[in-house]
Amino acid sequence: MAGQDIHAQRIMVLDFGSEYTQLIARKVRSAGVYCEIHPFDVDGASIKAFNPCGVILSDDPTTEPLTTNVQPPACLFDLQVPVLSIGYDVSQLAQKIKIQAAYDKTTPALVEQFVLQDCGCEALWTPANIVADAIAKVRAQVGERKVLLGLSGGVDSSVVAALLHRAIGDQLTCVFVDHGLLRLHEGDQVMQMFAENMGVKVIRVDAEQRYLDLLKGVSDPEEKRKIIGRTFIELFDEEAAKLEGIDFLAQGTIYPDVIESVAMKHGKAHTIKSHHNVGGLPEDMKFELVEPLRELFKDEVRRLGVELGLPHDMVYRHPFPGPGLGVRILGEIKKEYADLLRQADHIFIEELRAAGWYEKTSQAFAVFIPVKSVGMVNDQRRYAWVVSLRAVETIDFMTARWAHLPYELLEKVSSRIIKEIEGVSRVVYDVSSKPPATIEWE
């Protein structure tokens, strides 16, 4: 694909505050065409500079308009490019444009037809081309210099690691902070995949004891989060200070993190996404940033991961909070609780996968409840801990329904947990949906 600019043919999506805007943009991308989302009142000069092959207006007629004057910029129609309106009231526009009254299940096919046929774009935006483009850009930015990356084992930083390793090899150093609140064998798996199999330089910081000491006696959820986030930054700083000649810090920033939301801009954001961020790294670190996923949606990041050779199961894994099991152990964190929870969680996920339910749920995990309940073991009363199972189905994580798992599956998971883990006497299933309950328990 040498010499081919995969951004040359591009679509502009103008957002009038519809919740479908990102879905539409993702459809343009999956049809193989680069696109960007901009607010409906973007200035004319920016549109001209962007030089789109076509423009899509995205509005939701069932919600109130964002302001009294929701007009696209006048210059839009001087461009002489095809325009598709989805949900935007075009009666006020004189131009000839393709119209769909509202987003529905036919929209994806319409969008694909619009970009490939009406706008005549070529399908250049493919995982292989995106990888080649990203590698070329990273090489041009970094040259012979060195890059540092915080590798969490999560999807984003893992894909960044694989991409940078391919682009600049040994010039990349990763720091992986193992806070002892990871899933069963996860720390070893991260090392095996990146350090042993791929030959990436990874420094593993075994910080379990340090975290346990700092978290001792702390049961307030916010306080726990702060300690976990702050300690991560301290450890990362300590490791970075030991390394010499690093000029860049790589980050797994993705496109939804950088889209300027019109709802926010016009003060109408009705949903605030909750983040389980470990806090991120402070902005005053003296590094230039390398952000090779900045243009990509999460589904594109996953496809890139597969293209780069990361295992499918890892790349399509459910999201995991930054503070790890720290927010799934209610109240004070102790090693005993974390070990117990890791085992319970592992059994749950193993059975979900075996039953074909892992892909049908968006997030599933076990929660440690620091309450002792009675059970009978060898005719003796035994007081042991309670574990809750949580599984949800969701499209966007803003709202979620508890997953209606088959009773047989729940039964199997519950009896395995009680049988295999000595410290657990009771398993319950969380049947709360979001809202009002959140997905995580803390």
Ligand SMILES: Nc1ncnc2c1ncn2[C@@H]1O[C@H](COP(=O)(O)OP(=O)(O)OP(=O)(O)O)[C@@H](O)[C@H]1O
């Ligand atoms: N335990 C860790 N060790 C090293 N780096 C980490 C760790 N946890 C987080 N980071 C770094 O901080 C970034 C932001 O963390 P956050 O928990 O918000 O994850 P994220 O945005 O979901 O990304 P990822 O999918 O890579 O975990 C990560 O992408 C990673 O670079």
